[in-house]
Amino acid sequence: MDSIAILGGMGYVGLVTAVGLADLGYKVISADISEEKVFLAKQGKFLIYEDGLEELFQKNKERIDFTTDIGLAVLDSSIIFIAVGTPPRNDGEADLGQIIEVAEIIAQKLNEYKIIVVKSTVPIGTFELVQDILKGYGKVEGKDYDLVFNPEFLREGAAVHDFLHPQRTVIGSSNQLAARRIGELFNTFQSPLIYTTIINAQMIKYGANAFLASRVSFVNELASICERVGADITVVADVMGMDERIGRGYLQAGIGFGGPCLGKDLQALVKMAELFDYDSRLLKGVLEKNIQQRKSIVRKIKRALNNTLFHKKVGVLGLAFKPDTGDVRMSPAIDIVKELINSGADVIAYDPQGNKEAGELIKELKLSEDPYEIARGADALAILTGWRDFENLDWLKIINNMSGNVLVDAVNLLSPEIINEVGFNYIGVGR
Numbered sequence: 326m327d328s329i330a331i332l333g334g335m336g337y338v339g340l341v342t343a344v345g346l347a348d349l350g351y352k353v354i355s356a357d358i359s360e361e362k363v364f365l366a367k368q369g370k371f372l373i374y375e376d377g378l379e380e381l382f383q384k385n386k387e388r389i390d391f392t393t394d395i396g397l398a399v400l401d402s403s404i405i406f407i408a409v410g411t412p413p414r415n416d417g418e419a420d421l422g423q424i425i426e427v428a429e430i431i432a433q434k435l436n437e438y439k440i441i442v443v444k445s446t447v448p449i450g451t452f453e454l455v456q457d458i459l460k461g462y463g464k465v466e467g468k469d470y471d472l473v474f475n476p477e478f479l480r481e482g483a484a485v486h487d488f489l490h491p492q493r494t495v496i497g498s499s500n501q502l503a504a505r506r507i508g509e510l511f512n513t514f515q516s517p518l519i520y521t522t523i524i525n526a527q528m529i530k531y532g533a534n535a536f537l538a539s540r541v542s543f544v545n546e547l548a549s550i551c552e553r554v555g556a557d558i559t560v561v562a563d564v565m566g567m568d569e570r571i572g573r574g575y576l577q578a579g580i581g582f583g584g585p586c587l588g589k590d591l592q593a594l595v596k597m598a599e600l601f602d603y604d605s606r607l608l609k610g611v612l613e614k615n616i617q618q619r620k621s622i623v624r625k626i627k628r629a630l631n632n633t634l635f636h637k638k639v640g641v642l643g644l645a646f647k648p649d650t651g652d653v654r655m656s657p658a659i660d661i662v663k664e665l666i667n668s669g670a671d672v673i674a675y676d677p678q679g680n681k682e683a684g685e686l687i688k689e690l691k692l693s694e695d696p697y698e699i700a701r702g703a704d705a706l707a708i709l710t711g712w713r714d715f716e717n718l719d720w721l722k723i724i725n726n727m728s729g730n731v732l733v734d735a736v737n738l739l740s741p742e743i744i745n746e747v748g749f750n751y752i753g754v755g756r
């Protein structure tokens with residue numbers, strides 16, 4: 326049986342892939358440069374929060390090893406998955422630094438034929454870069470290694486579920502045999518297994534994320550129009566979504582898309598298009614609308630506080646980029662909180678999972694572990710992440726603790742009727 330190395334094995338994708346492949350019965354070695362994450366993982370502790378991850382790990386732990394020795398993981402495996410980060414550079418292009426680092430180690434340590442599977446989201450040209458690195462160490466494609474692209478479609482917060490129940494598995498490769506061997510790893514899944522070229526697989530991944538992002542900006546554009554004409558976007562989107570050709574998914578208006586993927590991948594796609602001489606004005610508009618959406622939330626809070634944020638006390642509920650995750654990377658909430666603080670507001674925030682990470686990003690941010698505490702003396706409250714638990718807060722107790730009555734619900738979580746009845750001045754998005 327194949328033994329599998331996962332490089333970047335402590336990240337969201339790497340760890341879920343490691344635990345998921347172990348659950349499929351494979352022996353996995355999860356290798357990561359982060360000593361802290363590996364040290365904790367060896368004790369069964371993970372820095373990321375994913376529903377069902379710890380249970381799945383406990384069930385399969387005898388098949389998973391953790392190490393910081395990337396070279397050893399390469400030597401000990403027949404299939405190497407690369408799941409390192411591809412964060413955005415300042416100009417929006419994908420930073421391939423981590424990919425290059427692991428490709429160098431693979432090239433140095435490759436001792437027999439292995440299949441190298443890239444799971445990270447990587448732009449056109451990346452596979453040529455990896456081939457060049459391997460060639461530089463005398464490694465010959467087809468003899469010493471083959472390359473496969475197996476893009477990942479999991480969502481944070483539902484990562485374990487999405488790994489175990491994919492809607493499709495995409496395998497891109499120029500080598501049929503290598504592609505089939507990777508496809509076989511996943512052949513117990515009921516969903517379609519798609520074999521295609523690496524370039525098609527790359528465009529499938531970027532296309533999927535760009536489409537999801539476009540839907541979100543589209544519904545936020547409609548919400549802006551709804552606000553002005555006096556319509557309710559939640560009703561409009563519900564009924565639009567009844568058309569099977571449209572569907573209801575990704576039509577939740579609010580704060581805009583965030584997180585480490587949609588914005589980053591959309592920017593990378595726009596840049597990639599430019600490199601191939603195409604100016605994608607449509608996709609640039611999607612990004613622009615998303616930035617405007619964050620700004621519009623700050624404007625709503627300011628307007629409700631007589632047009633000034635200076636010395637106003639604002640309580641913030643939610644910092645993660647979406648509910649069910651503690652991830653605050655590229656979270657709209659983080660940008661909004663920074664803008665509030667820069668405008669002189671006194672901000673105190675609570676997130677059920679994201680407090681620690683947010684505190685590392687914004688040093689001057691006051692945090693509380695108690696949602697009622699952040700309301701004390703507040704002129705306004707802002708809901709910036711749609712955690713379901715917030716719906717069940719005692720809103721009467723909250724308003725009684727506040728000095729003002731403004732509630733900006735940037736994610737359209739609450740019912741305006743119920744909240745206004747409690748005495749709030751409820752302000753949502755597009756309603």
Ligand SMILES: NC(=O)c1ccc[n+]([C@@H]2O[C@H](COP(=O)([O-])OP(=O)(O)OC[C@H]3O[C@@H](n4cnc5c(N)ncnc54)[C@H](O)[C@@H]3O)[C@@H](O)[C@H]2O)c1
Nearest residue numbers: 333335336337338357358359409410411423426445446477
């Ligand atoms: N997060 C998601 O929901 C998601 C979903 C689908 C695809 N992706 C893509 O998957 C890739 C990984 O994303 P992520 O969110 O898991 O990133 P992440 O930042 O959570 O994880 C990356 C891991 O790689 C490790 N690493 C960095 N350099 C390394 C090196 N030289 N050797 C070994 N390990 C190294 C880091 O310590 C980290 O643990 C990205 O390309 C991303 O676009 C992410």
Ligand SMILES: O=c1ccn([C@@H]2O[C@H](COP(=O)(O)OP(=O)(O)O[C@H]3O[C@H](CO)[C@@H](O)[C@H](O)[C@H]3O)[C@@H](O)[C@H]2O)c(=O)[nH]1
Nearest residue numbers: 477478479480481541575576577581582583584586646647
């Ligand atoms: O109707 C919606 C749906 C989503 N969002 C926001 O859009 C962002 C992305 O949400 P989601 O897609 O659930 O999160 P991710 O975990 O970033 O997953 C996306 O990015 C991953 C990384 O590439 C892909 O693997 C997934 O398929 C893709 O859904 C979040 O800020 C959401 O709050 C909205 O504002 N309105």
